[in-house]
Amino acid sequence: xxxxxxxxxxxIPLVLVxxxxxxxxxxxxxxxxxxxxxxxxxxxxxxxxxxxxxxxSNVAYFGLGAYTSGVLMAHLGLPWWLTVIPAGMVGGxxxxxxxxxxxxxxxxxxxxxxxxxxxxxMRWTYIRWEVLTGGSMGMAVPTASLFGWSxxxxxxxxxxxxxxxxxxxxxxxxxxxxxxxxxxLAIKDNEIAxxxxxxxxxxxxxxxxxxxxxxxxxxxxxxxxxxxxLSPISFDLTELIRQFAIIMVGGLGSLTGGIIGAVIITAxxxxxxxxxxxxxxxxxxxxxxxILFLPRGLASLLARAHPAFVDRYYRD
Amino acid sequence: xxxxLLPQLLVSGISSGMLYALIALSMTVVYRATTxxxxxxxxxVAAGAYAxxxxxxxxxxxxLVAMALAIAVLFLAGFATQRFLMQPIVAGPHxxxxxxxLAVGYTIRGALRLEWGTETLNPSRPYPQDIYMFGNVxxxxxxxxxxxxxxxxxxxxxxxxxxxxxxxxxxATFQSQRGAxxxxxxxxxxxxxxxxxxxxxxxxxxxMLSMITPLTPDLGQWTLVQGFAAMTLGxxxxxxxxxxxxxxxxxxxxxxxxxxxxxxxxxxxxLVPILVLLLRPQGLFGRRAIVRV
Numbered sequence: 001x002x003x004x005x006x007x008x009x010x011x012i013p014l015v016l017v018x019x020x021x022x023x024x025x026x027x028x029x030x031x032x033x034x035x036x037x038x039x040x041x042x043x044x045x046x047x048x049x050x051x052x053x054x055x056x057s058n059v060a061y062f063g064l065g066a067y068t069s070g071v072l073m074a075h076l077g078l079p080w081w082l083t084v085i086p087a088g089m090v091g092g093x094x095x096x097x098x099x100x101x102x103x104x105x106x107x108x109x110x111x112x113x114x115x116x117x118x119x120x121x122m123r124w125t126y127i128r129w130e131v132l133t134g135g136s137m138g139m140a141v142p143t144a145s146l147f148g149w150s151x152x153x154x155x156x157x158x159x160x161x162x163x164x165x166x167x168x169x170x171x172x173x174x175x176x177x178x179x180x181x182x183x184x185l186a187i188k189d190n191e192i193a194x195x196x197x198x199x200x201x202x203x204x205x206x207x208x209x210x211x212x213x214x215x216x217x218x219x220x221x222x223x224x225x226x227x228x229x230l231s232p233i234s235f236d237l238t239e240l241i242r243q244f245a246i247i248m249v250g251g252l253g254s255l256t257g258g259i260i261g262a263v264i265i266t267a268x269x270x271x272x273x274x275x276x277x278x279x280x281x282x283x284x285x286x287x288x289x290x291i292l293f294l295p296r297g298l299a300s301l302l303a304r305a306h307p308a309f310v311d312r313y314y315r316d
Numbered sequence: 317x318x319x320x321l322l323p324q325l326l327v328s329g330i331s332s333g334m335l336y337a338l339i340a341l342s343m344t345v346v347y348r349a350t351t352x353x354x355x356x357x358x359x360x361v362a363a364g365a366y367a368x369x370x371x372x373x374x375x376x377x378x379x380l381v382a383m384a385l386a387i388a389v390l391f392l393a394g395f396a397t398q399r400f401l402m403q404p405i406v407a408g409p410h411x412x413x414x415x416x417x418l419a420v421g422y423t424i425r426g427a428l429r430l431e432w433g434t435e436t437l438n439p440s441r442p443y444p445q446d447i448y449m450f451g452n453v454x455x456x457x458x459x460x461x462x463x464x465x466x467x468x469x470x471x472x473x474x475x476x477x478x479x480x481x482x483x484x485x486x487x488a489t490f491q492s493q494r495g496a497x498x499x500x501x502x503x504x505x506x507x508x509x510x511x512x513x514x515x516x517x518x519x520x521x522x523x524m525l526s527m528i529t530p531l532t533p534d535l536g537q538w539t540l541v542q543g544f545a546a547m548t549l550g551x552x553x554x555x556x557x558x559x560x561x562x563x564x565x566x567x568x569x570x571x572x573x574x575x576x577x578x579x580x581x582x583x584x585x586x587l588v589p590i591l592v593l594l595l596r597p598q599g600l601f602g603r604r605a606i607v608r609v
Contacts (some may be wrong), residue, residue, distance in 0.1 A: 048411065052409075052411065054410070054411060054414055100594070101590075101593060101594060104593075104594060106593050106594075108410055109353040109410075109414065109552075110548075110552070110593055112353070112355070112414060113353075113544045113548065113589050113593070114589055114590050114593050114594075116541070116544075117541065117544070117545075117585075117586040117587075117589045117590050118586075118590060120541060120586050121583060121586040121587070121590075124582060124583055124586065128579065236537075237537050241418070241419075241422045244415065244418065244419075248415060252411070275430060276429050276430070276433050276434060277425070277426045277427070277428070277429025277430035277431075277433070277533065278426065278430055279426070280422045280423070280425050280426030280429060281422075281423055281426025281427055281429075281430060282426070283419075283422060283426075284419045284420065284421070284422035284423030284424075284425075284426055285419075285423055286419075287415060287416075287418075287419035287422075288401060288416060288419045288420065288423065291405060291412050291415060291416050291419070292401070292404060292405070295405075295408070295412065
């Protein structure tokens with residue numbers, strides 16, 4: 001695919017710029033939610049899809065990013081834009097910590113169990129550290145501002161989110177196309193062979209976890225101001241299945257897949273939020289169906305339609 | 317004063333540990349047979365507890381009949397899950413297998429929540445509650461029933477594995493799937509049967525659990541973590557280790573909760589797998605896995 005076709009992708013955010021004029025506030029809120037889940041899907045996909053490691057701790061980075069942003073705003077009175085970078089950093093550090101077991105040779109189900117326990121431990125921390133987080137009652141997040149410009153409506157937040165998401169997608173795309181992405185692919189295919197070829201696998205694993213965690217943490221910072229209220233329930237295991245549904249339905253190991261998944265999974269179930277349990281049921285069934293009938297997710301349909309959507313940095 | 321409570325803590329630790337042991341054992345059966353960890357197992361356990369509730373209170377069957385029906389239903393559910401959902405992708409990457417099991421579990425949990433929402437059910441015990449005093453140690457009927465029932469099950473399982481032809485088949489397949497296939501054992505059928513068996517065992521655990529804790533759709537989540545903790549503590553894939561790990565986990569939880577801080581009762585299940593896998597990945601009784609290139 002030519003470089004010119006690639007550049008055409010930059011038109012997508014440009015097309016999105018006038019979209020808020022067409023939406024009512026509720027639709028705008030749904031669009032914002034879909035937008036903030038794009039980095040969540042991308043970060044998750046990087047570790048699970050591209051690196052091929054079963055890390056279940058994505059919700060932990062998401063929650064840590066959201067709480068970092070919320071706590072800094074509520075307790076230190078910082079404006080939102082100053083808390084975005086710390087949220088990403090905390091997510092990145094949490095990702096690096098979660099990668100420690102992977103470096104110790106913990107793989108497959110063992111890694112899944114450890115990271116699952118890590119995520120649950122974080123959720124327990126939000127409940128117990130009441131001074132900072134408000135415990136299980138949750139905490140209100142002050143109105144956000146960007147360089148003194150108040151982000152008090154969903155429409156204003158949309159433009160801030162769009163800018164951050166475009167930046168994340170562009171940088172992650174570059175990362176995956178560079179030697180880093182090729183190293184991830186080599187590690188996924190055969191870690192021992194990759195190490196034997198001289199790829200410092202440990203370093204790349206930490207990097208993937210840290211980058212994934214940071215990106216997801218940024219998503220958390222957006223989540224904090226989008227919902228305006230943080231409570232531990234938002235970061236439980238139902239959230240985990242939502243994030244798994246994003247990458248599985250969108251397409252494992254595919255940047256496009258992470259984006260498509262985020263949009264579809266967050267936009268669709270807004271319809272049935274009034275029935276508790278319905279989202280879990282739908283996400284569960286969706287994942288079952290996708291694994292059975294469309295193992296590479298919706299992104300593979302796009303890739304079949306046009307070569308511009310083929311992910312060069314992923315193989316089965 | 318502090319030490320005089322030790323026997324009491326040990327008793328209640330063993331009592332809840334027996335439950336963890338049963339759950340860990342049911343997960344280990346599936347893992348040993350298919351080398352797949354059933355991430356949806358916790359929800360199958362919860363489904364078993366709910367099934368007894370439905371058959372017992374909903375249809376009015378006596379407790380033991382309701383329990384037998386629930387076990388049968390869960391056996392079929394486990395069997396069908398393996399047969400129709402896991403078997404088609406069994407040659408695929410581990411990630412798909414783990415995700416499939418997880419997704420099945422969430423489907424069950426979603427269905428339970430859709431029906432019972434956020435209600436908390438308190439199924440009544442089928443036996444009178446009583447207290448026995450031994451010196452200053454209090455033993456409840458719950459403790460006796462749970463320990464007795466789990467020990468009975470363990471004995472039955474041991475006999476099944478060691479003394480019957482079916483047990484020989486199971487052991488042979490545990491040792492080498494290809495070898496078992498070569499001597500004419502139907503390995504896919506065996507996998508499905510073991511999934512069914514694991515789910516049925518889990519259902520029994522769920523029934524016992526529902527007698528001592530309130531029943532919510534989130535029971536499965538907690539169960540899964542406790543089961544994992546017991547499995548890792550005992551050494552992944554070891555049947556005896558699962559039992560020992562479960563009992564040890566129950567005791568550890570109670571001792572830490574009393575002598576250190578009550579928060580440990582909530583988080584021991586999360587801390588144990590993290591610490592064990594970092595410090596001694598093979599668990600207490602497992603063998604270190606050797607990776608061959």
